Amino acid sequence: MAGISGAIIVGRQPLFMEGIAILLRESSFVKEVHKLDPEASPEDISSLNASTIIFCCASGADKPENLLSRFTLLPEAEFEKIIVFCPLISAPLRTIFTESGILVLPLAVDMESGKEYLSEYLRNTHTKVEYKAAADKKLNNLFLPDFDNLTVREKEVLLNISRGYSNADIAAKMDIHINTVKVHVQKICRKIAVQNRTEAASNYSKLINAGYI
Numbered sequence: 001m002a003g004i005s006g007a008i009i010v011g012r013q014p015l016f017m018e019g020i021a022i023l024l025r026e027s028s029f030v031k032e033v034h035k036l037d038p039e040a041s042p043e044d045i046s047s048l049n050a051s052t053i054i055f056c057c058a059s060g061a062d063k064p065e066n067l068l069s070r071f072t073l074l075p076e077a078e079f080e081k082i083i084v085f086c087p088l089i090s091a092p093l094r095t096i097f098t099e100s101g102i103l104v105l106p107l108a109v110d111m112e113s114g115k116e117y118l119s120e121y122l123r124n125t126h127t128k129v130e131y132k133a134a135a136d137k138k139l140n141n142l143f144l145p146d147f148d149n150l151t152v153r154e155k156e157v158l159l160n161i162s163r164g165y166s167n168a169d170i171a172a173k174m175d176i177h178i179n180t181v182k183v184h185v186q187k188i189c190r191k192i193a194v195q196n197r198t199e200a201a202s203n204y205s206k207l208i209n210a211g212y213i
Contacts, residue, residue: 005049006032010040010067011056016085016107020054023115027122038062038070045071052081052122058107060211065093068102081122085109087210088144094134103130106142113139144203145192147213154191157184162201162208 007024009017017035024030034048038061053071057064064084072079082102089097089104097104103121105114121129133139147155160170167185171178185197194200207213 005051006030006034007052007054008045008048008050009033009035009054009056010038010071011035011058011085012038012062013056013058016056016058019111020056020085020114020118023111023118027119030122038067051079052083053079054083055085056107057084057086058210060207060213063212064089064097064104083118083121086143088146088207088212090146090148098130098134101130103133105133106139108142109139144206145194145200147192147204147207149191150188154184154188157181158188158200158204161185161197162204 007030009020011017014035021033021035024033030052032049034050036044055062055064055067055071057067064086068082068084072082082100084097084102084104085107086104087107094104103117105117109117117129117133120127120132147158150158156174157170160173165173167178167181171181174181185200188200189196192200192203194203204213
């Protein structure tokens with residue numbers, strides 16, 4: 001098994017990043033592991049000998065597309081392997097990343113699955129692990145729902161639900177019939193694949209708190 005020169009982990013979550021570092025250090029094919037803040041300078045990148053970069057995107061301030069643009073487009077950056085951990089990702093962006101050879105994993109991935117995917121991806125094989133991950137239903141269920149496909153009205157209803165308003169309260173607040181609110185709630189739950197308004201509101205609140213909305 002060929003080794004990689006080293007790996008860079010970029011993020012603001014020390015414990016999560018250290019967990020990844022431990023997994024990498026336990027792998028015989030990773031020689032060095034470096035941890036950097038998302039605000040690191042090009043000089044910080046160029047001073048490190050690394051062929052793999054891993055992004056831990058836990059907040060809206062560190063969206064994967066932004067970090068990838070910042071780090072992988074640098075003249076000093078020549079990464080053979082790119083891995084992204086994030087709480088959610090839109091379907092179009094996931095497709096672009098996967099087709100570009102980037103492995104995308106949910107922040108909520110368990111240790112065993114994370115180690116398995118990391119190990120398989122970092123081996124110098126021809127296996128398309130990034131496609132395997134994209135097709136893994138159990139893995140994909142760990143991502144928070146993508147709310148981008150909701151209408152403006154549906155997002156307004158969902159925001160009010162997350163603030164604790166009842167359907168009757170929302171109807172009065174938005175000046176619409178309560179049955180219309182119920183229809184919006186049904187569509188919201190169907191679009192983001194959740195069972196009820198409570199689950200929808202909980203996921204929405206998580207994204208608000210993380211700065212994604």
